[in-house]
Amino acid sequence: MILVVAALCVLSENVFSMPLDEYEKNLTAHLKKYVTVNSPSPGMENKSVYCIVDLYQIISVEEKNNILNAKLWMYCYYKIPAMEWDPEDYGGIRTLIFKEDTFWTPDIEVNSMTSNEFQSSTSQYVMFDGGLVLPIATSINAKLSCKFDVTNFPLDEHTCILELSQWVSKIDDYRLRYPELPNGESAMALLNYVRHDQWDLLRPVEMEARCAKFAGTFYDQHIYKIRIRRSPDFHLRVLVYPTLVIYGISTFSFYLPFESGEKVSLSITILLAQVVNLLGLSDNIPASSVNFPVFGKFVLVNIVLVGFTVLVSVITLNMYHKNTSSVPPQFLRKLPYTRIAWFVGVTKLSDSCNAVKSIKKVETDHTNSISPNDELLSDVNEIEEMMCAPEINENTKEEWQLIALVIDHICGFVYIIAGIVVFLLYNPLQLSF
Numbered sequence: 321m322i323l324v325v326a327a328l329c330v331l332s333e334n335v336f337s338m339p340l341d342e343y344e345k346n347l348t349a350h351l352k353k354y355v356t357v358n359s360p361s362p363g364m365e366n367k368s369v370y371c372i373v374d375l376y377q378i379i380s381v382e383e384k385n386n387i388l389n390a391k392l393w394m395y396c397y398y399k400i401p402a403m404e405w406d407p408e409d410y411g412g413i414r415t416l417i418f419k420e421d422t423f424w425t426p427d428i429e430v431n432s433m434t435s436n437e438f439q440s441s442t443s444q445y446v447m448f449d450g451g452l453v454l455p456i457a458t459s460i461n462a463k464l465s466c467k468f469d470v471t472n473f474p475l476d477e478h479t480c481i482l483e484l485s486q487w488v489s490k491i492d493d494y495r496l497r498y499p500e501l502p503n504g505e506s507a508m509a510l511l512n513y514v515r516h517d518q519w520d521l522l523r524p525v526e527m528e529a530r531c532a533k534f535a536g537t538f539y540d541q542h543i544y545k546i547r548i549r550r551s552p553d554f555h556l557r558v559l560v561y562p563t564l565v566i567y568g569i570s571t572f573s574f575y576l577p578f579e580s581g582e583k584v585s586l587s588i589t590i591l592l593a594q595v596v597n598l599l600g601l602s603d604n605i606p607a608s609s610v611n612f613p614v615f616g617k618f619v620l621v622n623i624v625l626v627g628f629t630v631l632v633s634v635i636t637l638n639m640y641h642k643n644t645s646s647v648p649p650q651f652l653r654k655l656p657y658t659r660i661a662w663f664v665g666v667t668k669l670s671d672s673c674n675a676v677k678s679i680k681k682v683e684t685d686h687t688n689s690i691s692p693n694d695e696l697l698s699d700v701n702e703i704e705e706m707m708c709a710p711e712i713n714e715n716t717k718e719e720w721q722l723i724a725l726v727i728d729h730i731c732g733f734v735y736i737i738a739g740i741v742v743f744l745l746y747n748p749l750q751l752s753f
Contacts, residue, residue, distance in 0.1 A: 341411065343410040343411035343413060344410075344411075344413060344416070346410065347405060347410045347413055347416060348416065350403075350405070351403050351416065351446055354400050354402055354403050354451075355422060355423055356423075356424050357421060357422075357423070357424055358424065359424060359493075360398075360424055360426075360493060360494050361400050361423075361424060363400045363401065363402045363403075364398050364399070364400055364494070365398070365399040365400065365401055365450070366495070367493075367494045367495060368398065368494065368495045368496075368497045369396055369397070369398045369426045369428070369494050369495070369496055369497065370396065370397055370398065370497050370498065370499055371394065371395070371396040371428055371456075371484060371496060371497075371498065371542065372394070372395045372396075372498070372499065372509075373392055373393070373394050373482065373484060373507075373508060373542075373544060374392065374393045374394075374508050374509055374510065374511070374512075375390060375391075375392055375508050375510060375513060375521070375525070375546065376390075376391045376392065376393055376459070376512055376513065376514065377390065377391045377513070377514040377516070378390050378516040378519055378521065378548065379391060379461070381518070381519055381548070383468055383470070383604065383605060383606055384605075384606050384607065385606075386465060386466050386467060386468050386606060387434060387463050387464065387465065387466065388463070388464040388466050388480045388546070388548070389461070389462075389463055389464075390461075390462055390464060390546075391459060391460070391461055391462075392430075392459065392460040392462055392482075393458070393459050393460075394430075394456065394457075394458050394459075394460060394484075395454065395456065395457050396426055396428055396454075396455065396456035397452055397453060397454045397455070397456075398426070398452075398453055398455075398494075399450045399451055399452050399453070400451040400453060401450060401451050402451060403446065403451030403453070404448060404449070404450055404451040405448050405451075406448070407448050413448070414447065414448050415445055415446065415447050415448070416445070416446045417443050417444070417445055418443065418444045418445075418446065419443065419444070420443065420444060421444075422444055423444050423446075423453050423455050424455065425444075425455040425456060426455070426456070426486075426489070426494065426496075427486060427487040427488050427489050428456070428484060428485070428486060428487065428496065429484075429485065429486075429487045430460065430462065430482065430483065430484055431483040431484075431485055432464055432465055432481050432482055432483040433460075433462045433463055433464055433465070434463045434464075434465050437460070437461040437462075445457070462482075464480045464481070464482060464546070465480075465481075466478055466479070466480035466481070467479075468605075468606055468608075468611075469611045470605045470606065470608070470611055470612075470613050471611045471612070471613060471614060472613070472614060473550075473555070473601075473604075473605055473613035473614075473615055473616075474550055474552040474554075474555035474556060474559070474560065474615070475550070475552050476549070476550050477522070477547060477548070477549045477550075478547070478548055478549075479545050479546070479547050479548075480545075480546045480547075480548065481543060481544070481545060481546075482543075482544035482546060483541060483542070483543055483544075484496070484541065484542040484543075484544070485532070485539060485540060485541040485542070486539040486540055489539070490537045490538060490539050491531065491538050491539060491540055495540055496529075496539075496540035496541075496542065497529075497540075498527060498529060498542060505524065506523055506524030506525045507524070507525050507526060507527030507544060508525040508527075508544070510523070510525070517551070518550065518551050518554070519548045519549065519550060519551065520548065520549045520550075520551055521546070521547070521548055522547040522548065522549055525544060525545065525546060525547075526544070526545045527542055527543065527544050527545070528542075528543040528545070529541070529542055529543075530543065555604070556749075558600070559597060559600055559601060559615070560615060560748055560749065562597065563594065563597050563615075563618070563619060563622065563748070564748075566590055566593050566594060566597075567594075567622050567625075567626075567739060569590065570587070570590045570625075570626050570629060570735075571732065571735060571736055571739070572586075573586045573587045573590070573629050573633065574629070574632070574728055574729065574731060574732025574735065575729075575732060578636070578637060578640045578641075578721070578724065578725075583633040583636075583637060584630065584633045584634060584637065587626060587629045587630040587633050588630055590626050590629075591623065591626045591627060591630060594619060594622050594623045594626055595623060597619055598616065598619045598620065598623065601613065601615065601616050601619065614746050614747070614748065615746070615748045617746055618742065618743075618746040618748045621742050621746070622739075622742070625735060625738060625739065625742070628731075628735070629731075629735060632727075632728065632731045633728075635727070636724040636725075636727055636728045636731075637724070639720050639721075639723055639724035639727070640720065640721050640724040640725075642717070642720040646716075647716060648716075648719050648720060648723055652723050653719060653723070655723055655726050655727070656719075656722045656723060656726050660726070660730060
């Protein structure tokens with residue numbers, strides 16, 4: 321046992337006292353000749369810094385605050401050709417890792433964020449190919465400021481801007497570049513992009529490189545355009561389709577019998593349902609007076625139309641249960657006998673009193689042509705008194721009921737036509753006709 325412990329102690333001393341690999345020491349000494357901490361290295365290729373930004377995930381979208389929460393990855397590198405080495409000359413070493421701030425780090429900032437959280441690597445990397453120095457490798461939890469246009473809600477698309485630029489340095493110090501891309505290629509590789517369940521990322525992601533001027537100084541900017549489109553299925557099923565169904569049901573309030581006593585209550589219930597839909601819409605969109613959704617306008621017009629059904633129901637119910645002592649105006653008495661009444665499917669009610677009068681006229685003509693028959697005429701007169709006297713008030717009531725029925729059906733027909741026009745005008749489903 322003593323011999324084993326002694327052997328382990330000797331071995332541990334040899335391990336911890338082992339010098340660094342000679343290749344790594346020589347390579348480190350070679351690279352540190354070109355180290356500059358506070359300014360770009362004089363040997364930097366084309367005085368250019370290359371930055372790559374990639375989108376990993378859309379975390380959430382705060383529409384009411386016009387904010388896109390996203391997780392980004394950002395890499396910045398530059399090349400110093402004099403630092404290039406042949407891996408075979410240094411024992412196959414292809415990459416060296418240095419402590420933070422060993423090499424110069426460019427002052428590149430993301431300007432279009434309302435807030436951010438950087439999770440930077442604490443190391444800097446140097447690679448053999450072209451003397452590539454990677455001083456920045458970080459992930460960013462960013463809140464990007466966006467302008468949401470919800471006119472076509474829930475089939476809306478939005479563009480969020482990610483602006484990358486020099487902070488203090490200017491183009492005379494170094495240029496901010498982006499690796500050349502084939503035409504139509506996305507400025508973000510999106511190799512590890514995690515799809516969001518409510519928002520779709522539209523590809524390709526476009527990038528515009530520009531030279532901006534501030535206080536007489538020129539600096540480089542990279543403008544990324546992140547376009548997102550809402551997945552509409554949820555809002556179609558929860559808001560749009562129920563609104564259309566409720567509007568369709570509201571047409572039946574005109575054909576509900578007056579005797580049911582539910583015409584007004586049905587119309588008011590439908591009106592409240594449309595108001596609830598409008599409140600649900602307001603919870604999902606920014607409170608903007610500039611870009612009000614077309615679907616919101618559709619719901620507002622529906623509320624007005626359903627309010628019209630409530631008004632018509634009250635008026636027609638009042639007519640239907642009118643006191644028999646009031647006689648309808650002449651222009652209303654003619655309404656049930658016009659082509660309009662026939663067109664909306666209302667026909668004249670039977671009139672037994674008029675039928676008795678017509679019998680009396682026939683009997684009178686018949687007796688005049690043959691011989692007087694006072695007994696027969698008196699019988700007809702008695703029948704007329706018995707049938708017509710009670711029906712004087714009843715006929716007045718029937719007239720009011722018939723007028724109410726005709727007006728109700730006419731308004732129902734107008735309501736259906738207005739609904740079709742409103743649907744074609746606002747087109748909440750964004751259909752192409």
